[in-house]
Amino acid sequence: MINLTKVIEFKKFIESLSTEKQEKLTDFFVEVNRHLSLPSHFKEAIILDFENALLYYKKNNVGLDDALNLLNPEKLGGFYARPALLWYPLDDAAKIYPMNIKRNQMSIFRVSAYLKNNIVPELMQMALNFTIKRFPFMATTVKNGFFWHYLDTTKRRFKLKPEIHKPCMPINVAASGSQSFRLLYYKNRLSVEFFHVLTDGNGAIVFLNTLLAEYLRLLGNNIPCNDQVLDINDVINSQETENEFAxxxxxxxxxxxxxxxxxxxxxxxxxxxxxxxxxxxxxxxxxxxxxxxxxxxxxxxxxxxxxxxxxxxxxxxxxxxxxxxxxxxxxxxxxxxxxxxxxxxxxxxxxxxxxxxxxxxxxxxxxxxxxxxxxxxxxxxxxxxxxxxxxxxxxxxxxxxxxxxxxxxxxxxxxxxxxxxxxxxxxxxxxxxxxxxxxxxxxxxxxxxxxxxxxxxxxxxxxxxxxxxxxxxxxxxxxxxxxxxxxxxxxxxxxxxxxx
Amino acid sequence: MKVDITYPTPPKKSRVLEIIFEVIKWLFIASVIIAPITNIFIGKQIWSLLVVWPIYVIWTSIVNRDSVEYNRISQSSKLLIHICILLIIVNFVFSFNWGGFVIPLVYLSMLITINVFFLTNITKQRQNIMPLMWLIAISILAFSSSMIGWPKLNWPMVVLGCVSFVILFVCIIILKNDLLVEFKKKFHVN
Missing domain, CATH: 3.30.559.30 (Nonribosomal peptide synthetase, condensation domain)
Known part of the structure; x- marks a missing residue:
C-alpha cells in the first residue's frame, strides 16, 4: 500500500530542488529503474524505498549528492534485473524441515542484534534491498519436488516489517514467491527469523551482520568486511551456497x-x-x-x-x-x-x-x-x-x-x-x-x-x-x-x- | 522475578477459526468412521465413498491446506483431480455410464482454465508449471490408453488429447530450456 503522505512529501522535496538537482535525481531514478525488472508492485515498492531513504537523508541534512552516493543503484547489482533461474537442493540437515510443517508449527529460529540507537526503517529497508543479492539462497521459496523439496529463487522486494507479533511465528512459505525469512525491527532491535531450511545459526549471524554493516554504511559510517561481514558487492562464492553434506x-x-x-x-x-x-x-x-x-x-x-x-x-x-x-x-x-x-x-x-x-x-x-x-x-x-x-x-x-x-x-x-x-x-x-x-x-x-x-x-x-x-x-x-x-x-x- | 519487557504486546488473536477447524476435524473423523460402518451394515452400493471422498477433499483443500506450494495452478490442478475422482466414484457407485463422456469434458475445461492461469502471468507462474505438466501427462496417457481401447475412445477424449498436445507444445515454445530446468528441479534426487 503506497503511503500518500510520503508521495506528496517526496513531490514537494523534488519541487524544492534546483533544476540541476532535479535532473540529477531524474537520472538517478532512471538508473534505479534500469536495475529493476520486477512485477510492477515490487518495482514501485523499491522505488518508494529509495524515495523514503532520500527523504530521511533530507530531514537529517545530508546533502543530495551524498545521499545519492550512499544509495548508489549499482549496489542493487543484477539481482532484480535478472529472471529467477537459480535453485538449490535442500542440504541434508534441512530435508526434514519442510516435511514436518504443521498448521501452527514449523522450524523457525531468530537472531537479533541490539543497536545503540533506534533502527531507521527507511535505511534498513534499503540495506536489505542491497544485501539480499549477496545471499541468493535466502531469496528463495520452498517448493515440492518429486523426490525432495528444493529452494527456488524468488525475485521480489524483501520486506522489513515492524515487530508486532510473537517471535518465531510460522512463516507462510506456501504462497508463490513467498519469503522464507522475515526481517523485523522493534526500537533498537533488528531481528531476522529464518525457516531452518535456509540456514543455521552461523549463516544467520553472517546475514545479520552483513545487513547491519550495510545499514551502518547507509548511515554514513565506513565499515570494512571480515569473516562474519561479507562484502555485498563481492562475487558469490559457490562454497557458501553448497550443501556440504553432499x-x-x-x-x-x-x-x-x-x-x-x-x-x-x-x-x-x-x-x-x-x-x-x-x-x-x-x-x-x-x-x-x-x-x-x-x-x-x-x-x-x-x-x-x-x-x-x-x-x-x-x-x-x-x-x-x-x-x-x-x-x-x-x-x-x-x-x-x-x-x-x-x-x-x-x-x-x-x-x-x-x-x-x-x-x-x-x-x-x-x-x-x-x-x-x-x-x-x-x-x-x-x-x-x-x-x-x-x-x-x-x-x-x-x-x-x-x-x-x-x-x-x-x-x-x-x-x-x-x-x-x-x-x-x-x-x-x-x-x-x-x-x-x-x-x-x-x-x-x-x-x-x-x-x-x-x-x-x-x-x-x-x-x-x-x-x-x-x-x-x-x-x-x-x-x-x-x-x-x-x-x-x-x-x-x-x-x-x-x-x- | 522482575523482567524488563522488551517485546511488544501482540494483538489479540481470535481463536474462532481454530475452534471451527477443530470441530470440523472431529466431525470429519466421526463421519469417516461412521459412514463405512453404516454402509457395511446396510449393504447395497458403496455410497460411503461419496461421504468419505468429499470430506477428504474439503479437509485437504480448506482445513489442512498445503504447507508448500499453495498457488492457483497447484490448487486448481488438485481440485481438478479431486473432482474427476469424485465423478468416477459417482459413476461407479450408481452404475451410470456417462463417466467416459463427462469426465474428459470436465478435465478439458479445467485444463484450459489452468492453462489460462499460466498464460496470463507467465513470469510468475513459470515456476509453478509442474502441476500443469502432470495434468497434461495424465490426459495424454488417458488419450493413448483409449486409443488402445480402454476407456472407450469418444470425441471428448480426442479433443482432450489434442488440446493437451497443443498446451504442451505452447509450453515448450514459451519456456524452451526453462521447462527442462523445471523438470531438473522437480526430479532432482540429491
Whole structure:
C-alpha cells in the first residue's frame, strides 16, 4: 500500500530542488529503474524505498549528492534485473524441515542484534534491498519436488516489517514467491527469523551482520568486511551456497547417533499457542569465563550445568534421564565455508537422580561434551545422515512426507528434554563494534519440550535466551536463583507472558 | 522475578477459526468412521465413498491446506483431480455410464482454465508449471490408453488429447530450456 503522505512529501522535496538537482535525481531514478525488472508492485515498492531513504537523508541534512552516493543503484547489482533461474537442493540437515510443517508449527529460529540507537526503517529497508543479492539462497521459496523439496529463487522486494507479533511465528512459505525469512525491527532491535531450511545459526549471524554493516554504511559510517561481514558487492562464492553434506565421502564406518529413548520433560502444560514467553539472561562474559575456568570447563558446559540443575527442579519426575541436545558446528571439523545448514548435534544425558547441584554435574557434562562433540562422533552422525538421505533419494516425496511426519511425531523432540545452542562469540570489525550493543538468539517453539535455550556473546555480554512453551515459571526462577547463588549478576529481559 | 519487557504486546488473536477447524476435524473423523460402518451394515452400493471422498477433499483443500506450494495452478490442478475422482466414484457407485463422456469434458475445461492461469502471468507462474505438466501427462496417457481401447475412445477424449498436445507444445515454445530446468528441479534426487 503506497503511503500518500510520503508521495506528496517526496513531490514537494523534488519541487524544492534546483533544476540541476532535479535532473540529477531524474537520472538517478532512471538508473534505479534500469536495475529493476520486477512485477510492477515490487518495482514501485523499491522505488518508494529509495524515495523514503532520500527523504530521511533530507530531514537529517545530508546533502543530495551524498545521499545519492550512499544509495548508489549499482549496489542493487543484477539481482532484480535478472529472471529467477537459480535453485538449490535442500542440504541434508534441512530435508526434514519442510516435511514436518504443521498448521501452527514449523522450524523457525531468530537472531537479533541490539543497536545503540533506534533502527531507521527507511535505511534498513534499503540495506536489505542491497544485501539480499549477496545471499541468493535466502531469496528463495520452498517448493515440492518429486523426490525432495528444493529452494527456488524468488525475485521480489524483501520486506522489513515492524515487530508486532510473537517471535518465531510460522512463516507462510506456501504462497508463490513467498519469503522464507522475515526481517523485523522493534526500537533498537533488528531481528531476522529464518525457516531452518535456509540456514543455521552461523549463516544467520553472517546475514545479520552483513545487513547491519550495510545499514551502518547507509548511515554514513565506513565499515570494512571480515569473516562474519561479507562484502555485498563481492562475487558469490559457490562454497557458501553448497550443501556440504553432499561433498562428504560416504564411508564404511560406524554410523549412528540418532534416536534413543524418551527423555524426561519439564513439568507444566504445553501452552496452547507457543512460545508462551521469551526470556533473556544478560550476563558478563568475562565473569562467566572466569567461573567456568575455575571449574575447569568450557562456557557451554558451565551453562549446561545450570540448565540441567534448573531442569531437575522443574520436573516432578524422580526417575529417568534428562537429555539436552547441543548443536555442534561442523565447519570447524570440515573446514567449510557454507552458509547453509552444516550442524549436527550431540546428546548430553544425565539421570535425574545423579546430581543435586552444579558442582556435582560439571565434570560429567564436561566429559560427555568432550567425547560426544569430537570429529569421530560427528562423523558417525554425518555418515548416518548421508546414508539415510541417499537411501531415500528415490522414494517419492508423497510417501516420504507422511512417514517423516509420523516418525518425527513418535520421536522428534521427545528424545530430548530441551536443546541448548551456543553460537559463540560474534566477531565484528572494530569499526562496527561501537554501534552494536548485544545479540540474542531465540529458538522456535516446540510441541514437546517446555523450554529451548540459546546463548550468544558479544562485547562482554553473554545472552542466555529461553523460549518458554509452558506458563510454568519454575525453570527460569530456578535458573535465576542459581545464578544469584553463584555470584553471577544478570539483567533479565524478555517478553510478556503471551496469552495462550 | 522482575523482567524488563522488551517485546511488544501482540494483538489479540481470535481463536474462532481454530475452534471451527477443530470441530470440523472431529466431525470429519466421526463421519469417516461412521459412514463405512453404516454402509457395511446396510449393504447395497458403496455410497460411503461419496461421504468419505468429499470430506477428504474439503479437509485437504480448506482445513489442512498445503504447507508448500499453495498457488492457483497447484490448487486448481488438485481440485481438478479431486473432482474427476469424485465423478468416477459417482459413476461407479450408481452404475451410470456417462463417466467416459463427462469426465474428459470436465478435465478439458479445467485444463484450459489452468492453462489460462499460466498464460496470463507467465513470469510468475513459470515456476509453478509442474502441476500443469502432470495434468497434461495424465490426459495424454488417458488419450493413448483409449486409443488402445480402454476407456472407450469418444470425441471428448480426442479433443482432450489434442488440446493437451497443443498446451504442451505452447509450453515448450514459451519456456524452451526453462521447462527442462523445471523438470531438473522437480526430479532432482540429491
Amino acid at each position: 561433498n562428504i565421502e560416504l564411508k564404511n564406518t560406524k554410523a549412528g547417533g540418532f534416536g534413543g529413548s524418551s527423555a524426561l520433560q519439564l513439568s507444566g502444560n504445553i501452552a496452547h499457542s507457543n512460545p508462551s514467553r521469551i526470556l533473556h539472561f544478560e550476563m558478563e562474559t568475562d565473569k562467566l569465563l572466569e567461573k567456568s575456568r575455575a571449574s575447569n570447563t568450557s562456557l557451554t558446559a558451565y551453562l549446561l550445568a545450570y540448565i540441567f540443575v534448573a531442569a531437575k527442579y522443574s520436573t516432578e519426575a524422580q526417575k529417568g534421564n534428562l537429555n539436552i541436545q547441543v548443536p555442534v558446528n561442523l565447519r570447524k571439523f570440515y573446514n567449510k565455508k557454507t552458509l547453509r545448514n552444516f550442524v549436527m548435534f550431540c546428546k548430553i544425558s544425565n539421570p535425574i537422580d545423579s546430581f543435586d547441584n552444579i558442582e556435582e554435574i560439571i565434570p560429567e557434562i564436561t566429559k560427555q561434551l568432550k567425547e560426544k562433540s569430537t570429529l569421530q562422533a560427528m562423523e558417525e552422525m554425518v555418515q548416518a545422515t548421508i546414508r539415510l538421505v541417499r537411501s531415500l533419494k528415490y522414494v517419492p516425496l508423497f510417501i516420504k512426507r507422511p512417514v517423516a511426519k509420523l516418525a518425527y511425531g513418535f520421536l522428534g523432540d521427545k528424545v530430548f528434554t530441551c536443546a541448548f545452542s551456543n553460537l559463540g562469540n560474534v566477531s565484528l570489525p572494530v569499526e562496527m563494534r561501537p554501534y552494536i550493543d548485544k545479540y540474542d538468539v531465540v529458538m522456535g517453539a516446540s510441541s514437546t519440550n517446555r523450554v529451548g535455550c540459546t546463548c550468544i556473546s558479544f562485547n562482554n555480554k553473554t545472552v542466555l535466551s529461553l523460549t518458554k512453551n509452558t506458563e510454568d515459571p519454575s525453570f527460569e526462577e530456578k535458573l535465576a536463583m542459581l545464578f544469584k547463588e553463584n555470584g553471577i549478576a544478570y539483567n533479565l529481559e524478555g517478553s510478556p507472558v503471551y496469552e495462550s
